Amino acid sequence: MSRMKPASTFLARLPRTIEPYLYLTPAAAFIGLVFIYPIIWILQSSLWQNNPDGTKGFGFTNYRLIFEDPVFYQVVANNGKLLFAVPIMTLLALFLAIVLFERVRGWMIYRGIVFMPYILAVPVVGTTFVYLLGLNGILNTLLRGLGLNGLAHDWIGSADWVIPSIAAVIIYREMGFGVVLFLARLMSLDKEILEAAEIDGANWWQKHAYITLPQMSAVIEFFVIVELITMLSWVFAYVYTMTGGGPGFASTVMEFYIWKHAFAYRSPGIASALAVVLLGVTTVLIVLQLRLRSKSLEETL
């Protein structure tokens, strides 16, 4: 016991204003090392440009060069197209969560099945879908077997279909997360209000549109923002395993383009500038999410 005394005395002597910061120091140091230092390094790296004589110049040349690169705009457009998957995924997840919430027979099994893709590694999902979605893959074989030859497309080999196909695979995997999230919120709702609405004659649509969904707005906003960020900066593994960014640049997304410049093309400066642009966009979304959450918290209080 006596051995603890000096430390206690030391803490007791500290001004009350400093003490909390002392407790936070290890965590702050860890965050600084893992997050802040890499960001500073990338920002700095994005400003270094190679000169013809092998020396380095400092400035915004890398940013000018990426905005002059026509491929950059196609890559941004591809990420933009993927964002359309978010509302589809959200609506599907909401619908499934509500159906499961209404205790359909065997709902716990269905919940497990819906959530299962989310625990699978993305490369596993991606590689599996390559076999499913090939021109002579399982999906098209089934479609042709059903006489629906017109619906059999080259899902990942066609520039027109590749982004919708990747989006569908992302929806398949990420939707489970939404269902579990929404289901958890649904279970915490006050059931008496729903029962009262039923007694008053509200139909299924009215019940959920006017009672359930408004109470779930915070969790829906959270899911939407998280998935928007996913579509911008967490889809590399899907693209890498399914298409390698092709055909052409039809499925090349920002992360993949950053990876190519950083590791295959020996352009760390360009890769860093691209990463900073991506970081800027995702930061806007994160700030948006934080503001929405604080707003909904204020409303709850």
Add this chain to the structure above:
Amino acid sequence: MISKRFRLFSIALIMVMLLSACGSNAAAPANEKVDLTFWYWAESDAPGADAWMTETVEAYKAVNPNVAVNVVPQSTDTLISAFQAAATAKSGPDIASQWATGPVLGFVWQDALVPVSDYVSQDEMKNWLNVDENKYNGKYWGAPMYLLGIGVMYNKDLFTQVGVTAPTNGRWTWDEFTTACEKFKAAGITPFAIGDKNGYGGAWWFANVGIQGLDSTEDLRQAIIGNKPFTDEKYTGWYRLLDDMVKKGYFNEDVMSLDLDQGVRLFWEGKAAMAFGTDGMIKQASTDLGEGKVGVMKTPKWGTGKLADAGNATQSISFLITKWSKHPQEAADFLAFMHTPERLTSWYKHTGVIAADSRFDRTLVTSDVLKQMVEFETTGPQVWLENFLPGQIDGDADLTAGQTIFAQSGSPTDAANLWQSVAETWRNQHPDELKNWQDWKQ
């Protein structure tokens, strides 16, 4: 006096130390323990190469017990990026693997390598084939191990069935080729099998067909550095031929759903009349379709450039000694050991791919079709054109333009414009690399 003696002694001591430092490239004493790390890649080109390397390391240890070679197999996808990280950190393997010419020279220009020819005797190196692929500033920067060529393999039974006769001189004209394709198509047989999901189908067309418009690799360099436009007919006019073939249905329809090697499997399964194939692929075809059922010819001729008649054999992968290695001499000794006649014979037995060494015993090649390939690979000039592209132009133009045509998402003009645009982007983004390419006298 004492002071003078002391100064002389000090100077002598410093001289000795300097000379010792200069001599650090010398081999370690015979009894000193030496650990060599070898980042090794070859299995993808030559199945069996990893097993051969395991055997080679053991054999080397038997004669050099103080040298331990730690082999770290490398993945194709990260071969360049992993070594790039090592080169940036100036730390990593003693021996590295990179694809010949462009990728190797990229690391030479980053000062990550020492010339292999500084450590291997001329007597030894004169036996190594295709060393010119990594020649720069009068020195040789890579050690070859094997030669890989690509021919057009054909299914003899399907040829007979449709009434198509293989070329008697080993090569068709383009018209003869497309006429044959039409006959196969009419008979309901896929004329030519290929896969291009990973872009390498298009890259093989560039290296085998695109090359035929050029007079030399210097022609290509002139376009890379911006002195000639890639939109010129001689560089990208061949995309019209490819586009025509795609439109006429001369390829398997799932070309964009399959990687290059998956496309070749269609030929092995007897589902296509022709396909590009390396020695290993041809050997596999002979196993699957039956010995004597597979023939091989050169890529049909369309171009009038001087390279139209060149072969396409390349050492593919080159083994390099890193600048930071503490044992460059031991690394070079191991590379030379890999070329001893006993190891060369073992190499062929493991892989079926011929060794890039004039001492390789060609009587080991018994199959007629593989003998024909060896003939193609060792006769006349050999150029694998893809080796002569900067990585970014290869990845964003060569691989991508081919996909544009195979997927029919763009026209031959779009493909040509893509080359031009990507080359301009590369020149703007890499002024230092551009300078090296401008200064490079081939």
